[in-house]
C-alpha cells in the first residue's frame with residue numbers, strides 16, 4: 001500500500017549539508033514534484049493506524065509538515081495549526097529552540113490550549129532535535145499529545161524522542177544513506 005512512497009524515497013537525490021547527508025524528497029522538501037498518490041497513501045495509512053475520533057487539532061511544524069497536515073485535515077475535518085519559524089509576539093506565544101543535524105533556530109507555538117487533544121505530524125525524524133523540543137514545549141502548555149507521526153525515520157532520532165519524552169513516534173518508512181544512496185524499508189504493518 002505504501003509502494004509509491006517507498007519507490008520515491010529510494011529515488012531521493014542525496015546532497016551534503018556540511019557533513020550531513022541530506023536526502024531530497026517531495027515529502028521532506030517539496031521537490032521533486034509530489035505525486036498525489038504518494039500523499040494519498042500516507043493519509044490512508046494514518047487514517048487506518050491512528051485513532052483520530054477524539055482529536056481537537058493536528059499540529060505540524062513549518063515548513064514541511066504543512067502539506068501533510070493539510071491533506072490529513074481535509075480528509076478528517078480536524079483543524080490544524082502550524083508551529084511557525086516566525087515570532088508574532090501574541091499573548092501566550094511559546095518559543096522553542098530547534099536544532100537539527102544542519103541548522104538551529106527558534107520556532108513559535110501559538111493557539112494551543114491546555115487539555116486539547118492533539119496529534120503531531122512532521123515529515124521526518126532524524127536527530128530527533130525538532131520533535132524533542134516541540135514535545136517538551138507542548139507538555140509545558142499542557143496539551144494532551146495522543147500521537148506523534150513522522151513519515152520517515154532516519155538515524156536514531158525516533159528512539160531518542162521516545163527516550164527523552166516518553167512518547168512513541170509512528171513512522172511509515174526508515175531511510176538509511178549507504179554509499180550516497182537511499183536505502184528504504186517500510187516500518188508499518190498494513
Ligand SMILES: O=P(O)(O)OC[C@H]1O[C@H](OP(=O)(O)OP(=O)(O)O)[C@H](O)[C@@H]1O
Nearest residue numbers: 062063064100101125126127128129130
Ligand atoms: O530530527 P531532526 O534532526 O530535528 O530533523 C527533522 C526536522 O528537520 C526538518 O526541518 P527544517 O528545520 O529543515 O525545516 P523545513 O521543514 O522548513 O525543511 C524537518 O522538516 C523536521 O522538522
